[in-house]
Amino acid sequence: MIREAAMLHVKEGLEGEFEAAFRRAEPIIAGMKGYLSHSLSKCMEETHKYLLLVEWETLEDHTKGFRGSPKYQEWKALLHRFYSPFPVVEHFQDLSNSDYVKRKTD
Amino acid sequence: MIREAAMLHVKEGLEGEFEAAFRRAEPIIAGMKGYLSHSLSKCMEETHKYLLLVEWETLEDHTKGFRGSPKYQEWKALLHRFYSPFPVVEHFQDLSNSDYVKRKTD
Numbered sequence: 001m002i003r004e005a006a007m008l009h010v011k012e013g014l015e016g017e018f019e020a021a022f023r024r025a026e027p028i029i030a031g032m033k034g035y036l037s038h039s040l041s042k043c044m045e046e047t048h049k050y051l052l053l054v055e056w057e058t059l060e061d062h063t064k065g066f067r068g069s070p071k072y073q074e075w076k077a078l079l080h081r082f083y084s085p086f087p088v089v090e091h092f093q094d095l096s097n098s099d100y101v102k103r104k105t106d
Numbered sequence: 107m108i109r110e111a112a113m114l115h116v117k118e119g120l121e122g123e124f125e126a127a128f129r130r131a132e133p134i135i136a137g138m139k140g141y142l143s144h145s146l147s148k149c150m151e152e153t154h155k156y157l158l159l160v161e162w163e164t165l166e167d168h169t170k171g172f173r174g175s176p177k178y179q180e181w182k183a184l185l186h187r188f189y190s191p192f193p194v195v196e197h198f199q200d201l202s203n204s205d206y207v208k209r210k211t212d
Binding site: 019041043049 | 109110111125128129145146147148149150151152155156157158165196197199200201
């Protein structure tokens, strides 16, 4: 499992409009091959900042499958105009959970 | 549910030692009041960077309960020496999942 993480800086004043657009965009990403789950959460310290997390089966499901798909154009059209600056998207390999679950059930 | 998120920059060369220390530290956080779940994942683009996510019932379970507890001193002793710079820890309120689950089951 690969976790995509992006800190989204939404232009101030557009937070409500962004959240509504994100709700329309969710089914796009959720319908992609290799999609496992996602969350969008709103920063309590800086209220125009959001954390997007998407879990994918493989890195390529995101970087090639999703970004190379026609659906990505719909995603972009819905969301990209809200960001300033444009977000850095990074990928993370999970280390802790399975070990921890193992220890809990020992 | 509150999601604590911190990007951890681990001193280069100490990644293996940090991961082993984190495995020892996991039961500390997992035993706290209000703890729901956590994950540690390793950045694929910058391999000395890690994303720590912890889900808490309330903000205060983290900021007061955990940080104010004697157990936090153990957590610090295990982990804080690996970080440079010291991480910024932020808190996020989840927006997407419950709505999305609702729509999926409609």
